[in-house]
Amino acid sequence: MKQPVLVVMAAGQKSWHDGLKLIDPVDSQENAIMDFSVYDAIKAGFSEIVFIINRENESRFRSKIDRTISKYVKVHYVYQELYDLPEGYLVPEGRKKPWGTGYAVLSCIYELKGAPFAVINADDFYGRQAFTLMYDQLSSRQDDLDQYHYAMVGYRLKNALTKAGAVSRRICQLDQNGYLNEINEYHFIEKKDGRFLYTQDGGDSFRLISADVIVSMNFWGFTDSFLDELQSRFLKFLNKDVQKAPLNAEYFLPAVVNELIREGKADVAVLPSDEHWYGGINSENKAAAADAISEMKKSGLYPKNLWN
Template sequence: MQNKPTLLVLAAGMGSRYGGNKQIDGFGPNGETILEYSIYDAIRAGFGKVVFIVRQEILELAKEKFLPKIEGKIEVDFVLQSLTSFVPEEFQNPDRVKPYGTAHAVLCAKDTIKEPFAVINADDFYGKEAFEVIGKFLSNGVQPNLHAMVGYAIQNVLSEHGTVSRGVCSMNASNQLIGMVERTAIAKENGKIIANGDGESIEIAEGTPVSMNFWGFHPAVFQQIEKMWDEFLLANKENIKSEFFIPLVANNLIESGEGAVEVLQGGKTWFGVTYTEDKPIVIDSLKKMHDSGEYPANLWH
């Protein structure tokens, strides 16, 4: 088993709210995608391989976009997520168009990843500190029954242009996750952070940690995910919109006692593009980071 962790990038999503394929949109001063910063930060945090989860229809595009820049700097692999991946024939539904979600995407990499690995979204900027803490955890702290996620304070991960969905975390005194609730409509209202949904409004305290889908797993998790996936398929056979998400896996591990998830305090800087209007803010933030020397003038030269 290689001792360097692997970075698993969830890049199969459509970017429907944003109105385009934001995974391959340029945001940096030289047209860099957000994902290139994550790969750059992962390389300097000691990661040895990057695995892209993509759909068949964007595979060639992803190779064209990323391989010329990163080949030779880190080992690269591509894995396909489709509506038939790990889906036995009797559960395949021709009416289904929606992908099965983030935990299914992770499962698709089961035969490719044999070492501890991190999971990220392709279109979120996570910051170098986040890669440092998770890289350290995956090299030294991870166990078959101990995984991690990077926590971000909720006030740092909102959009000025609309509501956002976030996994709001509860922790115990040892900084381990007790559970996570997905709140789908969070926004600032009159100086307070409010989550609306199911007819109720809940105020969330500013420092509350939330998940931005930055996870660290021991490869033993694949067996556990596969077991949950089989149960999910049985329970959702008729529901063509059902999705199998990573927080569901985390909550199941915790509730069953089969695993614990440490919340790492590394989430200092985050930005993402939920809405088209977010783009200028991201471009400006990245330019400032280049200007201050946090990133070289050109990431890959």
């Protein structure tokens, strides 16, 4: 069995500057949130990293990785390209939006070469436990002849909110054995007076939601079978969804997972984590992540100089 590989989605979403925000420092040693994730991944056992990047950010991004991470693990780069489509397909006129997280992961197909792999966002702090759980899962479980076996790290809602106001979160419905049944996105979730509330009608009404409900923060684990499914279903996406919304349709990774579960082709083991999640693009959220990381350094979880 091949060793698990970590895939880091670091292409950015909106502009050249958004891509560079991913390497903004959160400590005095110029480390980004991504550095701590990769450090935790190495501690968990990962020894190979694939970074999904934009060509326009390549020089500065590679320069940072070459100074730090690439000294300790094998590093690959792939590009999230709007124009890299199957033969016979063209980008709709006026389209600038990337194709989505499913397409981003599909771009790694030639680098992963049959290995199981984990997927994370570059700007999210997941915590050491999450990487250990995922590495152990990917190292010990393979597909059966009649079913794929995937995994997802799940966070308690109370540990995955921000101080920057209401958020959207992907709420997970689990079966009695702790496997994923379905993911649905809830909007405008916030904590008020000690209660967790959400609204689906723009604020006309609010409903209670459990603080301990499991949410997905886009930390996935897959066997190489998932790449084949992504590839075949991307053609369906181009033929159907892009025809309906040529400028905005996106090929989302969780949507493909939902389809495979509904079809009975895959199960997804949810690995509950007690860690706190922190996001990094918003300045207020990044400050919260920096404060938390500072405390973790004081406790000895991370060294003062991460890559020395």
